[in-house]
Amino acid sequence: MTLNEVAIGGLCKVTRLTGSGALKRRIMDMGITKGTEIKVVKIAPLGDPMELNVRGYDLSVRKNEAATVEVEPL
Amino acid sequence: MEIKIALAGNPNCGKTTLFNELTGSTQYVGNWPGVTVEKKDGLLKGHKDVIIQDLPGIYSLSPYTLEEKVSRRYLVQEQPDVILNIIDGTNIERNLYLTTQLIEVGIPVVLAINMMDLVDARGDEIDLSKLSAALGCPVYKISALKGEGCLAAAEAALRIAKAHKAPKELPHVFTGSVEHTLAHIEESIADLVDSRTLRWYSVKVFERDKDITDGMAISPELLRHLDLHIQDCEQEMDDDAESIIINQRYEYIEKIVAETVHKKEAKHALTTSDKIDRIVTNRFLALPIFVVIMTIMYYISVTTVGTWATDWTNDVFFGEIVTDAANGFLESIAAPDWLSSLIVDGIIGGVGTVLGFVPQILLIFFFMSLLEDSGYMARVAFIMDRIFRKFGLSGKSFIPVLIGTGCGVPAIMAARTIEEQRDRRMTIMLATFIPCSAKTEIIGMVTAVFFPDSVFVAPAMYFMGIAIIILGGIALKKTKFFAGEPAPFVMELPAYHIPSFKGVLIHMWERARGFIIKAGTIIFSVCVIIWFLQAFNTSLEMVEDVEQSMLAGIGNTFAWIFSPLGLGDWKNTVAVISAFMAKEQAVGTLGILAGADPENEEAVFKGIAAMFTPLTAFTYMVLNLFDPPCLVAMAATAREMGEKKWAALAIGFQCMIGYGLAFVVYNLGGWAFYGTPFGIMQGIACVLIAVALYFILRPAAPYRKTVPAAQGAD
Numbered sequence: 121m122t123l124n125e126v127a128i129g130g131l132c133k134v135t136r137l138t139g140s141g142a143l144k145r146r147i148m149d150m151g152i153t154k155g156t157e158i159k160v161v162k163i164a165p166l167g168d169p170m171e172l173n174v175r176g177y178d179l180s181v182r183k184n185e186a187a188t189v190e191v192e193p194l
Numbered sequence: 195m196e197i198k199i200a201l202a203g204n205p206n207c208g209k210t211t212l213f214n215e216l217t218g219s220t221q222y223v224g225n226w227p228g229v230t231v232e233k234k235d236g237l238l239k240g241h242k243d244v245i246i247q248d249l250p251g252i253y254s255l256s257p258y259t260l261e262e263k264v265s266r267r268y269l270v271q272e273q274p275d276v277i278l279n280i281i282d283g284t285n286i287e288r289n290l291y292l293t294t295q296l297i298e299v300g301i302p303v304v305l306a307i308n309m310m311d312l313v314d315a316r317g318d319e320i321d322l323s324k325l326s327a328a329l330g331c332p333v334y335k336i337s338a339l340k341g342e343g344c345l346a347a348a349e350a351a352l353r354i355a356k357a358h359k360a361p362k363e364l365p366h367v368f369t370g371s372v373e374h375t376l377a378h379i380e381e382s383i384a385d386l387v388d389s390r391t392l393r394w395y396s397v398k399v400f401e402r403d404k405d406i407t408d409g410m411a412i413s414p415e416l417l418r419h420l421d422l423h424i425q426d427c428e429q430e431m432d433d434d435a436e437s438i439i440i441n442q443r444y445e446y447i448e449k450i451v452a453e454t455v456h457k458k459e460a461k462h463a464l465t466t467s468d469k470i471d472r473i474v475t476n477r478f479l480a481l482p483i484f485v486v487i488m489t490i491m492y493y494i495s496v497t498t499v500g501t502w503a504t505d506w507t508n509d510v511f512f513g514e515i516v517t518d519a520a521n522g523f524l525e526s527i528a529a530p531d532w533l534s535s536l537i538v539d540g541i542i543g544g545v546g547t548v549l550g551f552v553p554q555i556l557l558i559f560f561f562m563s564l565l566e567d568s569g570y571m572a573r574v575a576f577i578m579d580r581i582f583r584k585f586g587l588s589g590k591s592f593i594p595v596l597i598g599t600g601c602g603v604p605a606i607m608a609a610r611t612i613e614e615q616r617d618r619r620m621t622i623m624l625a626t627f628i629p630c631s632a633k634t635e636i637i638g639m640v641t642a643v644f645f646p647d648s649v650f651v652a653p654a655m656y657f658m659g660i661a662i663i664i665l666g667g668i669a670l671k672k673t674k675f676f677a678g679e680p681a682p683f684v685m686e687l688p689a690y691h692i693p694s695f696k697g698v699l700i701h702m703w704e705r706a707r708g709f710i711i712k713a714g715t716i717i718f719s720v721c722v723i724i725w726f727l728q729a730f731n732t733s734l735e736m737v738e739d740v741e742q743s744m745l746a747g748i749g750n751t752f753a754w755i756f757s758p759l760g761l762g763d764w765k766n767t768v769a770v771i772s773a774f775m776a777k778e779q780a781v782g783t784l785g786i787l788a789g790a791d792p793e794n795e796e797a798v799f800k801g802i803a804a805m806f807t808p809l810t811a812f813t814y815m816v817l818n819l820f821d822p823p824c825l826v827a828m829a830a831t832a833r834e835m836g837e838k839k840w841a842a843l844a845i846g847f848q849c850m851i852g853y854g855l856a857f858v859v860y861n862l863g864g865w866a867f868y869g870t871p872f873g874i875m876q877g878i879a880c881v882l883i884a885v886a887l888y889f890i891l892r893p894a895a896p897y898r899k900t901v902p903a904a905q906g907a908d
Contacts, residue, residue: 142258149254166580175287178687
C-alpha cells in the first residue's frame with residue numbers, strides 16, 4: 121500500500137520510494153527513507169495535504185506526493 | 195585578518211535568533227548576488243574583525259532549491275573559516291542530516307545544540323561528549339531564545355578558525371560498497387580538487403550532481419569510467435545513487451542518535467504542539483479560527499489603529515506640523531515661490547503620502563512576524579493549500595493576497611515566505627489584483643458620484659479581483675515561464691513557539707526598513723518631477739493654470755493611448771497617469787483638475803461628474819483596479835522579482851490586464867448599455883476575450899519532467 125492510503129492515526133514503515141528527481145530527493149531529505157516509521161497524524165480540513173509524524177517532528181505532504189511512498193502497516 | 199563564521203542550520207531551528215544574539219545591531223541585510231535569496235552579515239559582538247555570515251535556512255545541500263544551491267556555492271567557493279551549525283535539540287535526527295553534509299565540505303564545523311531549555315524540560319538527555327566524538331567536531335549547548343551559551347559557542351568557533359587546523363578524520367558515514375566506490379572516486383579525482391574538499395566532491399560525483407561536476411576539471415572519459423563503478427554499486431544496493439547516499443546518512447544518524455540521545459517520551463507521543471494543532475488545524479475549527487485571526491490582524495493593522503496612525507501622519511504630522519514648520523522656515527529666509535512650492539507641494543506632499551503608510555506597514559509586518567515566528571504561518575499554508583493548488587499556486591500564496599487588501603507593497607514583500615521561486619514570482623504578479631485600501635478610495639469616489647444607488651459595485655470589484663487572480667493563475671501556469679510540475683509541498687510543520695518580542699520587532703523592522711528606504715528615494719524623485727511638470731510650462735516659467743503646464747502637454751501627448759478607453763481628454767489622461775504613480779493620488783488629482791475647492795466635497799463631485807460619463811468613470815475605475823497598483827509597488831515588484839526580465843514581465847502583464855479589461859468594459863459596455871453601434875472596437879474587444887479564454891483554457895506548455903524545480907531561477 122502507499123502512504124496516502126494509511127488511515128488517520130495509523131503507523132507504517134516505508135518499504136520503497138517510487139518518486140524521482142526533486143520530489144524524491146525532497147521527501148528523502150526530510151527523513152522519509154527506507155525503513156522509517158511514519159505516523160499519519162491528520163488530514164487537512166479540505167481533504168489535502170496530510171500531516172505526518174516522522175523522526176520526531178511533524179511534516180506536511182500532499183496526498184499525490186505521499187502516493188510515491190510505499191509502506192507496510194505496523 | 196578578517197575571520198568569517200558561517201551560520202548554517204535547518205529552517206525553524208532558531209538560527210535567526212542566534213544570529214541576532216551574536217551580532218546585536220551590526221547586521222547588514224541584502225541579497226545573494228543575482229538571486230532574491232536574502233543574505234545577512236553581521237559582526238560578532240566584541241570583535242571588529244569577525245564576520246558572522248547567516249546562510250539561508252536549509253534542510254540539505256541538494257541541487258534542487260535555490261537556497262541550497264546558494265549555500266553550498268558559498269561554502270565551497272568562498273571557504274569561510276568555520277561553520278557554526280545550529281541544531282534544534284528537540285528534533286535532532288533530521289537536523290543532523292545537514293550536519294553530515296556540512297562536515298564533508300572540508301571546513302571545520304562547530305555544533306551548537308539549541309533549545310536546550312526545551313530538551314531539559316522534556317526530560318530528554320543528550321550526551322554531548324559522545325556526540326562530539328562520533329561526529330569529530332566540538333558540540334556546545336545553547337538556548338538562543340534565552341541567550342544562554344551563544345557567545346561561548348561562537349568563541350569556540352573563533353578559536354578553531356584561528357588555529358587553522360585541518361578537520362580531524364571524517365566520521366564513517368558510508369559503509370560497504372558505497373564507501374568502496376567513494377574511495378575509488380577520491381583516488382581518481384585527488385589531483386583535481388583541494389584535499390580538504392575531496393570527500394565533498396567524491397560524494398557529488400557519486401550522486402551525479404551535474405551542478406558540481408560541470409564546474410570540475412574532470413574529463414568525460416574519467417566520468418564515464420567512474421559511472422560504471424557507480425552503476426555497479428547501484429545494482430548491488432538496488433537503488434539510485436542519490437537515494438543510496440541519503441539512506442546511508444540517515445542510517446548513520448540513527449546509529450549515533452541511539453547511542454547519544456535518550457528520550458523520555460515514547461516515539462510519536464503527543465507534544466504540546468500536537469495538542470495545539472488538535473484545535474488549530476481541526477477539521478471543523480481550522481477555518482473559523484483562521485478567519486478570526488486574520489480579521490483581528492486586519493482590523494487592527496488596517497481598519498483601526500493603522501488608519502488612525504496613517505491619517506494622523508498624513509493630516510497632522512505632514513499636513514500641519516511639518517508643512518507649517520517648513521512654511522515658517524521658508525518665509526523666514528524669504529525663499530522664492532518656486533522653492534516653497536517644490537518643498538511643500540512636491541516633496542512634503544508626495545513623500546509624506548507614502549511615508550504615511552509606514553505605520554500600517556509596520557503593524558502588518560508586526561503581525562506577520564508574530565504569526566511566522568510562532569509557527570502558525572505553516573498551518574495557514576497547510577489549511578489553504580488545497581484551494582490554491584487548483585490554480586497553480588501553493589497554500590503559502592494566500593497570505594500575500596490577504597495582505598494585498600490592505601497594501602500591495604507589504605503583500606509583495608510577504609511573498610518572501612514562499613521558498614519556491616516560481617510560485618513566489620507568480621504570487622507577486624497576482625497578489626496586487628485584490629483592491630488595496632488606496633484603490634477602494636477610487637471605488638468609493640466612482641460609486642458616490644456615478645452609481646449612488648448601487649450597492650453591488652464595491653463587492654463586485656472584490657469578486658472581480660479574486661476572479662482575475664484565479665484565472666490569471668490558471669493562465670500563467672500554462673505559459674512556458676511558469677509551466678512545470680507543481681513544487682513539492684513537503685513542508686515542515688514546526689513546533690509552536692512563543693516568539694520573543696525582540697525577535698519579532700527585529701523581524702518587522704528588517705522588512706519595513708527596505709520599504710522606507712527604497713520607497714522614499716523613488717517617490718522623492720517622482721514627486722519632484724511631477725511637481726516640476728505641473729508647475730512649469732515648456733519655457734520653464736511657472737504657470738498659474740495647470741492647463742498651460744507641461745503636464746497638460748504630456749496629457750495631450752499620451753491621450754491617444756487612452757482614447758480607446760474613452761479617456762482621451764488630457765485631464766482623464768493625467769488622472770490615469772497620476773493614479774499610476776499612486777492610487778491615492780487619483781481623487782486628489784481629479785479634484786485639482788476639476789478646479790474645485792478641495793474642501794468642498796459637493797463641488798469636487800460636480801467637477802468630477804463633468805469630466806466623465808458613467809461609462810468612462812466605470813472604465814477609469816476598472817483600469818485603476820487592475821493595472822499596477824503604484825510606483826512603490828512596482829519598485830517592490832522589480833526588486834523582489836530579482837531580474838529585469840522578470841520585473842518587466844510582471845509589470846507588463848499587469849498593465850496588459852488592466853488595459854485589456856478597461857478596453858472590453860468601455861467598448862462592450864457602451865454597446866450593451868449605451869447604444870454604441872457594434873463596430874471595429876467592439877470586434878477587437880471580442881477578440882481580446884477570445885484570446886484571454888484561449889490562454890485560460892489551452893493545454894499547458896510542455897516541459898521536461900527532469901528539470902529541477904529551481905533551475906529557471908539563475
